[in-house]
Amino acid sequence: MAKTNAEKQKLYRENLLKNKSKYDQMRKISRIRDNKRKKVERINNKQSSSYKSHQSFGKTVKRVLQSLPKDIHKCVSVVHHIAQEFNIIPKTTSHHQREQHSLSIELKQLVMNFYSQDDISYHLREAHQLFLIEHDHTDAYLSLGSFSDLRPS
Numbered sequence: 001m002a003k004t005n006a007e008k009q010k011l012y013r014e015n016l017l018k019n020k021s022k023y024d025q026m027r028k029i030s031r032i033r034d035n036k037r038k039k040v041e042r043i044n045n046k047q048s049s050s051y052k053s054h055q056s057f058g059k060t061v062k063r064v065l066q067s068l069p070k071d072i073h074k075c076v077s078v079v080h081h082i083a084q085e086f087n088i089i090p091k092t093t094s095h096h097q098r099e100q101h102s103l104s105i106e107l108k109q110l111v112m113n114f115y116s117q118d119d120i121s122y123h124l125r126e127a128h129q130l131f132l133i134e135h136d137h138t139d140a141y142l143s144l145g146s147f148s149d150l151r152p153s
Helices: 005-018 020-044 054-067 072-085 105-115 127-134 144-149
Strands: none
Touching: 005 020, 105 127, 127 144
């Protein structure tokens, strides 16, 4: 009956022990191979931590957590800022950007044409109201300040 791989390996080891020089040579090759494998494992699994022990790292983390504010919102903002300082997350320029509703070119042109009419005085207080009544089809909001700014000088 054919021998299994385990039995073949066992016989190989027994025969290897009989020849001392061959045994020493195989141990040397095996030791080199194992050292190479361990070295590659260490390189691949190397932590980027500068701490030598897990305990010292845990102690430092505990100190930092105790130093943070107790309010969760303040804590989040502090941690977020620190992460941005260390380039862990990208820095944002601004969280809130003001929306500017600029007037359309057509609306500006309508106001300028309105002021260029002969029957409209530049100093007329109700000019804004007259414009809104005359051009009520425009869906854009035109404030009195914006209307006054478009008055030709």
